[in-house]
Amino acid sequence: MSDQADCIMLRGIAAEAIVGVYDFERHRTRPVPIDLTLWCDLAAAATTDDVAETIDYDGVTQTVHQICATLQPALIETLAGTIAARLLEDARIRAVTVTVHKPGAVAGVDDIAVRLHRSQAERP
Template sequence: MAELPADRILLRGIAARAVVGVYAFEREASRPLSFDLELACDLAPAGASDDVADTLDYDAAAAVVHAVCAELAPQLIETLAETVAARLLGLPRVAAATVTVHKPGAVTGVEDIAVRITRRHDSAPSV
């Protein structure tokens, strides 16, 4: 298994809306979600060149989140996380993606629930 780059690009608090949930009332309208992304990329070329072409397109990464939320209406936030991670791995330079999906207010008395997954090109799901 190839070693991952130590470098990371972090996108925190990507606000999105999606229809997600098991219960009928959750299926009636989209709800606010928040996504955090941690993308393993080799950033040395960009650091050396100071050229945007040598790094990850941050807008493209955020757009993946918005596209998945617009296309899917899953029961589980786990499904959103898996789909976002798979698509992020399709972006140039991304060797691994950690995706956290926050679903605030999903459980009464709990401020936030979240799932976090890490996926990489050359491995099974990570724990």
């Protein structure tokens, strides 16, 4: 959680990626639903009703899809960390929580997921 109370949540971004440690996982994309919470100041958007005062939801979603299409990591932890770092390039986003799901990754388990929380204060 961030000290900033305002946030934008995007749930169930329908992303696909090549991700996995095993050889059979490296040949085709698989669904990796992604949830985001973007901690940012929404006071101006709430009072002005001006889209320029908020984060572009579609742009964020496109960024996630682009990363998923090109990165091809072994670990969903790497995918989540890369998404967090890229989104924090926008200084208006003070912190981000990224959850990457890998349903069906383990037999008998509906879903495996990792959740990372990163903030501007942690950026190099």
